[in-house]
Amino acid sequence: MWLEDIESNMNNTKIVQASLKKRYAKERRFKAYGIFSISLSLLFLSFLLFDITHKAMPAFTQTYLKLDIDFSYKNLKLKEGSRYSEKELFSASYRQLTSKSLYEIFPEVTNRKDKKVLRNFVSSGAQYNLRDLVIENPSLIGTKKSIWVLADDDIDSFAKGLIDRNLPESERRIKDNQLVWIDTLEADNRIEKRLNIGFLTQGDSREPEQAGIWGAIKGSFFTMLITLILSFPIGVAAAVYLEEFAPKNNWFVDLIEVNINNLAAVPSVVFGILGLAVYINLFGLPRSAPLVGGLVLFLMTLPTIIIATRAAIKSVPPSIREAALGVGASKMQMISHHVLPLAMPGILTGSIIGMAQALGESAPLLMIGMVAFVADIPQGFMDPSTVLPVQIFIWSDSPERAFIALTSAAIVVLLIFLFLMNLLAIILRKKFETRW
Amino acid sequence: MLTKKILTTSAVVAASFLTAPVQARDYIEIVGSSTVFPFATVVAETFGKKTGMPTPKIESTGSGGGMKLFCKGDGIDTPDITNSSRRIKMSEFEQCHKNGVTDITEVLVGFDGIAIANSRIGANFNALTRKSLYLALAAKVPASATGKTWNKEEMIDNPFTNWNEIDSNLPNVAIKVLGPPPTSGTRDALQELAVEGGCKKFPHMKAMKKTNSNEYKKLCRTIREDGKYVEMGENDNLIISKLVNDKNTLGIFGFSFLDQNAEKVKGADIDGSPINFENIASGDYPVSRPLYFYVKNSHRGKIRGMDEFINEFVDEDTFGEEGYLVDKGLIPSPEARRAQFTADGKNATNLKL
Numbered sequence: 097m098w099l100e101d102i103e104s105n106m107n108n109t110k111i112v113q114a115s116l117k118k119r120y121a122k123e124r125r126f127k128a129y130g131i132f133s134i135s136l137s138l139l140f141l142s143f144l145l146f147d148i149t150h151k152a153m154p155a156f157t158q159t160y161l162k163l164d165i166d167f168s169y170k171n172l173k174l175k176e177g178s179r180y181s182e183k184e185l186f187s188a189s190y191r192q193l194t195s196k197s198l199y200e201i202f203p204e205v206t207n208r209k210d211k212k213v214l215r216n217f218v219s220s221g222a223q224y225n226l227r228d229l230v231i232e233n234p235s236l237i238g239t240k241k242s243i244w245v246l247a248d249d250d251i252d253s254f255a256k257g258l259i260d261r262n263l264p265e266s267e268r269r270i271k272d273n274q275l276v277w278i279d280t281l282e283a284d285n286r287i288e289k290r291l292n293i294g295f296l297t298q299g300d301s302r303e304p305e306q307a308g309i310w311g312a313i314k315g316s317f318f319t320m321l322i323t324l325i326l327s328f329p330i331g332v333a334a335a336v337y338l339e340e341f342a343p344k345n346n347w348f349v350d351l352i353e354v355n356i357n358n359l360a361a362v363p364s365v366v367f368g369i370l371g372l373a374v375y376i377n378l379f380g381l382p383r384s385a386p387l388v389g390g391l392v393l394f395l396m397t398l399p400t401i402i403i404a405t406r407a408a409i410k411s412v413p414p415s416i417r418e419a420a421l422g423v424g425a426s427k428m429q430m431i432s433h434h435v436l437p438l439a440m441p442g443i444l445t446g447s448i449i450g451m452a453q454a455l456g457e458s459a460p461l462l463m464i465g466m467v468a469f470v471a472d473i474p475q476g477f478m479d480p481s482t483v484l485p486v487q488i489f490i491w492s493d494s495p496e497r498a499f500i501a502l503t504s505a506a507i508v509v510l511l512i513f514l515f516l517m518n519l520l521a522i523i524l525r526k527k528f529e530t531r532w
Numbered sequence: 533m534l535t536k537k538i539l540t541t542s543a544v545v546a547a548s549f550l551t552a553p554v555q556a557r558d559y560i561e562i563v564g565s566s567t568v569f570p571f572a573t574v575v576a577e578t579f580g581k582k583t584g585m586p587t588p589k590i591e592s593t594g595s596g597g598g599m600k601l602f603c604k605g606d607g608i609d610t611p612d613i614t615n616s617s618r619r620i621k622m623s624e625f626e627q628c629h630k631n632g633v634t635d636i637t638e639v640l641v642g643f644d645g646i647a648i649a650n651s652r653i654g655a656n657f658n659a660l661t662r663k664s665l666y667l668a669l670a671a672k673v674p675a676s677a678t679g680k681t682w683n684k685e686e687m688i689d690n691p692f693t694n695w696n697e698i699d700s701n702l703p704n705v706a707i708k709v710l711g712p713p714p715t716s717g718t719r720d721a722l723q724e725l726a727v728e729g730g731c732k733k734f735p736h737m738k739a740m741k742k743t744n745s746n747e748y749k750k751l752c753r754t755i756r757e758d759g760k761y762v763e764m765g766e767n768d769n770l771i772i773s774k775l776v777n778d779k780n781t782l783g784i785f786g787f788s789f790l791d792q793n794a795e796k797v798k799g800a801d802i803d804g805s806p807i808n809f810e811n812i813a814s815g816d817y818p819v820s821r822p823l824y825f826y827v828k829n830s831h832r833g834k835i836r837g838m839d840e841f842i843n844e845f846v847d848e849d850t851f852g853e854e855g856y857l858v859d860k861g862l863i864p865s866p867e868a869r870r871a872q873f874t875a876d877g878k879n880a881t882n883l884k885l
Binding site: 468 | 557559561569570576577581582589590591652768792793794795854860861
């Protein structure tokens, strides 16, 4: 009997040995698939990052022109000698200052059309910068001073090498006479590229050289603040109730659970339509306000937070609950002293990921009017504003070529914020993580 | 304990927000056409910088969407101004009046040309006419145009696959056109001015306009859906980058984009008229459309800066021949009409249709 057993065992071993090679090969292939997938996604990701940062580079510098500005009483159209109120300085004439300085450098330009081209070397925003300069420092009046002013976006693009001077003139945005002038200015050391600080401190503008992202950052901040202070407590409270208090095997509770899971999968634009109907049409809240944006994104983020929180609470071992109840804690003490602190890393991670998702959202905000041109930087929850992804969308649709770089630069800023939020999630998780 | 605190605080905050009375607006609210948007935003920004008043907020909702919001009511929660890349329709005007918006001023901003362009290194499409655009883009075309039958009434599914089948002067390349989706005003203009404009060249179609205008509109404006016309979304920059990669594909977009990308793409002549500033302004270039804005005059006293904003818009330095909107690609309207609309804007002349 035992002899037969051995024989069959030998047989099995043979079979196994025969197939062993195949099994190893299969395993190697399986591993190779995984490595292939990861390297493919890394390839795409690095291509995306490289492409975006490469395109964004021109937006981080800005070309300035050095002009000798004559702040004479005549040019400013101010009466000589008196002290000026801020209002008088505000309404003085600054329009001609840069053009006159350019005409002085190029006295040979006399024809009206050429003069127009020449004065457009300077950004249309420069006159307002000069105005702010004079208001800040009225002693400039009556003096002549060399001042670096913003260059127009075409000049800026040329200085950054984005316009090829070897193209035939008809295909170039910078014409031959402009080339000569630029070369003269350059030879005079009147052209300089500087770090584009305005990009991070200014609001939106239709002139690429004046456009900044600070307004959108602040809009995003206000919107996210509303989303956070509403969705975090409400989401956690809902999850705690569903996990710890709600009766099990009750059809109504099951129905709520199914609906929450469904809500998490609803396309975000639907929440925008809901927000339009409820917050704007019913409650009469203003369009384009971060308050409404936050309320809409709150609806969108809530299911994500509830689901993440429930999973975190579920992962707290029952023994902790039983021990707490065993030493005489009430149910509420058990939850607030033991379950929630232990579940906190999971809750925070889920919430931050939910918030990061909301930060990148633009579709629902279209419905409530946040896809808008807003030049002023919002100061509160009711001021009209846009958010970062919307700013990217608006810039990508602008005809001026320099907006292509700005679009990519804005994407870089958004990516940095997303990266920081995810980093925060990891740090918090590491900090609060408890092993048992 | 902490959770409880957070809960109460957020509840109070939420309640106070929801019950807060709607504040009086201190900025101008503008909605409407995405074609007027690039121009209106420049004016808004200049107005804000010049006067120090809050910069108007401008939403790009499309002409139709803008009219709907504008005509919703007379209250302060409705927009003050709407932009439109076509004239207000009678039905919209009546809707406005029904909802209490009875004092409207119309201002013609200028014109916008629609470019039909391809890559600079691609084939030459200067022999394009509205008729050949119709034959290339319509879903159904008269069978007689194929030269195979003489039955003039018969309409067949568009059989053309190459441009030279339509007109031997056109290059022998496959028909592929990238253009805007139906939600866009540019698409409306393409359909009405180019495709319908070409359709009318067939006498029997022109006759149909009188006898059966619904069928006429359907036949003359429906764009083919067999993949020769590709909808690209409203992003004109995207269309241009596709044209660079595919040299014989045609793209359809606003003149300002052509103006900004002259080293990459070239605009085709239509009906022998090259697309340029002068031809669009004079009306020789056939595919151009008027741009308007409409002002709710009852808001002029209530919203700070309305009059100043409109004055800035109708200033010669803004929408005149040397104005800054021209630098942005706007085609100014003739002098006499500018003068009239400047007066209308300043005097808040009520629009009558």
